[in-house]
Amino acid sequence: MAKDYKFEVGEKIYHQTCITCHGESGVTSEDLNFVVRPRNLSKTILTQEQTYEVIKEGGHYWGSYSDMMPAFKYVYDEYQLRAVAYYISLKFNKGLEKKAEELYAHSDKISKKQEPKMLKRGKKIYNRNCRWCHGLNAKGDGEATRNPDKSIFPYDLTRTLLTNKQMFLYAKYGGKFWGTDKDDMPSWSKKYDDFTLKSVIKYIDVTFRKDKKIKIKSNFKP
Numbered sequence: 615m616a617k618d619y620k621f622e623v624g625e626k627i628y629h630q631t632c633i634t635c636h637g638e639s640g641v642t643s644e645d646l647n648f649v650v651r652p653r654n655l656s657k658t659i660l661t662q663e664q665t666y667e668v669i670k671e672g673g674h675y676w677g678s679y680s681d682m683m684p685a686f687k688y689v690y691d692e693y694q695l696r697a698v699a700y701y702i703s704l705k706f707n708k709g710l711e712k713k714a715e716e717l718y719a720h721s722d723k724i725s726k727k728q729e730p731k732m733l734k735r736g737k738k739i740y741n742r743n744c745r746w747c748h749g750l751n752a753k754g755d756g757e758a759t760r761n762p763d764k765s766i767f768p769y770d771l772t773r774t775l776l777t778n779k780q781m782f783l784y785a786k787y788g789g790k791f792w793g794t795d796k797d798d799m800p801s802w803s804k805k806y807d808d809f810t811l812k813s814v815i816k817y818i819d820v821t822f823r824k825d826k827k828i829k830i831k832s833n834f835k836p
Contacts (some may be wrong), residue, residue: 620696623694624701628702635652640702641656642795658793659710661711666698669695670687672684676775679759732816733813733820737817744814744818747766749768752770752821754767772823785799
C-alpha cells in the first residue's frame with residue numbers, strides 16, 4: 615500500500631505545533647486552563663477546506679472573538695497548511711460531511727408558500743434571542759458580552775465561514791454538539807421549528823453577510 619505522504623506531513627506538523635492545545639486525540643487536556651478552550655476536533659462542523667482556512671488565517675479572521683487560534687500562514691507554506699487540515703479531517707472527523715448531510719436532509723423543507731415569510735420571521739427571532747449575544751449588527755458584541763461575571767465569546771457572524779446550512783445545524787443542535795467546550799450557544803430545536811431556524815439564518819445572511827467575498831467554497835453539499 616502506497617504511503618500517504620500528505621497525511622504524514624500533516625501528522626508531523628500537528629504533533630509539532632497543534633498537539634499542545636488540541637491534544638493527541640483532538641480533544642484538549644482537562645489539565646490545561648484556557649479562557650476559551652479549543653474545539654473538540656472529532657466533533658467540529660468545519661470541513662477540510664474550512665479547517666485549512668482557519669489554520670491559515672487564524673480564528674479571529676473568521677469571526678472568533680478570541681485570537682487563541684493564530685494565523686499559521688506565516689509559519690508554514692501552502693502544502694503544509696493543507697496537509698495539517700487533511701490530517702485533522704481524516705484522523706479525527708472523517709465522517710463529518712456524511713453526518714452533516716444526513717442531519718440536514720432530515721430537516722423540514724421550506725415550501726414556496728413559506729419563503730416570503732422567512733425574513734420577517736427571522737428578524738423577529740434574531741432580535742428576540744440572538745441579538746443579546748451576537749449584537750445588533752451580528753458583530754458578536756451583544757449586551758451579554760459586557761457582563762463581567764460571565765464571559766461569553768459569540769462569533770462575529772458577518773465573518774464566519776460557515777455556510778447557511780452549517781449555521782442552521784449549529785443553531786439547531788447547539789455548540790456542544792459540534793465540539794465547543796462551553797454551552798453559551800444552546801440547541802434551539804426544542805424552542806423553534808426548522809422553518810423558524812432557517813428563517814433566522816436567511817435573515818442573518820441577507821442582512822449581515824453582504825460581503826460574499828469572505829465566504830469560501832465548502833465541500834458540504836447536502
